[in-house]
Amino acid sequence: MTTFVDRVELHVAAGNGGHGCASVHREKFKxxxxxxxxxxxxxxxxxxxxxxxxTTLLDYHHSPHRxxxxxxxxxxxxxxxxxxxDLVLPVPDGTVVLDKEGNVLADLVGHGTTFVAGQGGRGGLGNAALSSARRKAPGFALLGEPGEAGDVVLELKTVADVALVGYPSAGKSSLISVLSAAKPKIADYPFTTLVPNLGVVTAGSTVYTIADVPGLIPGASQGRGLGLEFLRHVERCSVLVHVLDTATLESDRDPVSDLDIIEEELRQYGxxxxxxxxxxxxxxxxxxxxxxADMIRPELEERGYQVFEVSAVARxxxxxxxxxxxxxxxxxxxxKPQEEATRIVIRPKAVDDxxxxxxxxxxxxxxxxxxxxPERWVRQTDFSNDEAxxxxADRLNRLGVEDRLMKxxxxxxxxxxxxxxxxAVVFDWEPSMMAGAEMLGRRGEDHRLEAPRPAAQRRRDRDAERDDAQREYDEFDPF
Incomplete structure (x- = not known):
């Protein structure tokens, strides 16, 4: 027996990025x-x-972890x-994607419409990509970022032009079966229809879809019966059709009261x-x-309704x-406005951002x-490597984190x-971080790869180092 599922909670996890590699090229004589x-x-x-x-979210009901x-x-x-x-998950037309708090993330209407529910992590850069004129031989690489993981709720809202609403056993399923090629389950007891049925109707040159919404009874908008579960399927329709049973056997019901009750439920749903x-x-x-029908038709027409008398059985x-x-x-x-071509919206950042x-x-x-x-850089850092x-620290200082902390x-x-x-990564802050970053700005270099300095430059460097050492000795006071 086919099961209809129109709401699931899906647990998605994107792939993690691969780590970069720290390697040095080696060959004979080099x-x-x-x-x-x-x-x-x-x-x-x-x-x-x-x-x-x-047409259903059944697969994700049985296998919610992807x-x-x-x-x-x-x-x-x-x-x-x-x-x-990439993991591509097919969903029915009319699927709405929400977060766990109920906020709409995407409304997927139209064949081929896509939404990235989980972004894969970036791959870490290897030390070849991190090398520069100042950092000729990095001894580290960046880690890959973890992929996005979380829970999303998928809700199916049937994409139909016409929605048939009414009490159970009012004849909605019979009507859709004779107007279209749909073959819903039909029986003489209430709540025969447990899922929305969808059919395609051709009238002249116009082709449209029609759906019946099961289970509308008093209190449906508050969750009674099956109404609240399926009321979402009428949200996309262009016209509502009230199907009223003029041959009901229940003494406490009449078509006009049925209409008023269903209208109140639709009003409360909003x-x-x-x-x-x-x-x-x-x-x-x-x-x-x-x-x-002859008795109540004048009253309905006075209310402004367009009324049709039909028989699904006698056609x-x-x-x-x-x-x-x-x-x-x-x-x-x-x-409806004409669909415009896809536009790219550019939102420049503020000057002071x-x-x-x-x-x-x-x-x-x-x-x-x-x-x-900053958060991405932290995720990519191997904290077991001092050079990394x-x-x-260099990247954070160049970004201005040090200045902002001082302010x-x-x-x-x-x-x-x-x-x-x-x-979060927590550390004790030292204001000297900036100076340290500047002094260690050449970290990652291998002096064996540098060109030899001229003799005059080497003498100047030695003199400067000797002067610095003498100055530190003169300033040192043990008492």
């Missing part, structure tokens, strides 16, 4: 051929793609690691006030049904209804640095945390 460590590969993305062949592959690490001889393979309404009086092939009034719906849908389509912030966290008693670059840590009031020994509260 022991120090320079750095040749390759870059790590990019981690794979997790991407949602609309596929018209997919992970892309990791990038491969770099290697010597300038060999870059292989990129991780967002559907602007949709045109049509009323269909169904089952007029039954004598009592025709008599009741009465279906052509008029089909063409009337085609006319309303044609007007709705013409009123440094790309990071420094705030004082009283609860943790630390100065917290937040920003894309020094490289991180924020940081003093020697204060705690500084880079990153969020859950995943």
């Amino acid at each position: 022991p120090l051929g320079g750095p040749d460590g390759g870059n790590g590969g990019r981690g794979g993305d997790v991407t949602l793609v609309v596929d018209q062949a997919v 992970k892309a592959t990791n990038g491969q690490p770099g290697a010597g001889d300038n060999r870059s690691g292989k990129d991780g393979q 967002g559907l006030e602007d949709r045109p309404r049509i009323v269909v009086l169904n089952k007029v092939d039954i004598p009592d049904g025709q008599d009741l 009465l009034g279906l052509k008029e209804l089909s063409f009337a719906l085609a006319g309303i849908i044609g007007e709705a389509r013409a009123a 440094a790309g990071f912030t420094v705030t004082y966290d009283e609860a943790e008693d630390v100065y917290r640095v937040r920003g894309e670059k 840590v020094g490289y991180l 924020a009031g940081a003093r020697a020994g204060d705690g500084v945390a880079i990153g969020s509260e859950e995943n």
Whole structure:
């Protein structure tokens, strides 16, 4: 038995980036051929793609955990690691992507529409890419970034032009079965239809889709019955069709009261006030049904409804209804603005935007640095390598983190945390970091790779070193 699933919580994990490689080229008679460590590969993305062949989220209900592959690490001889393979997840047309708090992240409508649910991590740079005129032989490489991981909620909202609403057993499934080629389950007991049914109708030159929404009863908008579960499927429709049962056997019900109750549920659900309404009086092939239709039709027309008397069993009034719906849908389509070509929106940063912030966290008693670059650089740093840590210090100082900490009031020994509260690197700040970074600005160089200095320059350097040593001795006072 096929199961219909229109809401799932999906756990996605993008691939991690591969680590860069720290390697030195070696060959016979050339022991120090320079750095040749390759870059790590990019981690794979997790991407949602609309596929018209997919109609349910059932696969993700049974397998909610999805992970892309990791990038491969770099290697010597300038060999870059292989990129991780992207994971493409097909979803039905009309899928809405939300975070766990209910905020809409994407509304996927139209075949081929994509959304990256998890961004793969960047690959780390190898020491060949980190080398420069000042840093000729780096003894370190950058780590690969971890891929994005988290939970998203997928909700399916049926993409239909017409939504049939009404009480259970009002004849919605029978009506959609004769208007289209859809074959829903039909029986003479309430809640026969447990999932929305979708059919395609052709009326003249107009082709449109029609869907029935099951389970609407009093209290549906608050979760009673099946209404709240499926009311989302009417949000995209262009016209609402109230299917009223004129031959109901329940003594406490009548078509006008059914209409009022369903309208109240739609009003409480919200967002559907602007949709045109049509009323269909169904089952007029039954004598009592025709008599009741004749009684209530004037009242409904006084309310402004366009009323059609039909019989799904006897196939009465279906052509008029089909063409009337085609006319309303044609007007709705013409009123929609033409789709514009895809535009690239460029949002330049403010002139004074440094790309990071420094705030004082009283609860943790630390100065917290937040920003894309500082946090990314921290993730890419191998803290077991002193040279890599020094490289991180150089980058942070060039970015202006040192100056911003001073302006924020940081003093020697204060705690500084880079990153969020859950995943931050904390260290004791020393104001001399800038000076240290400047003095160690040539870290990573191998003096054996440097050209020999002229004799005059070597003498000047020796004299300067001797003068510095004499000055330190003269200034030293043991008492």
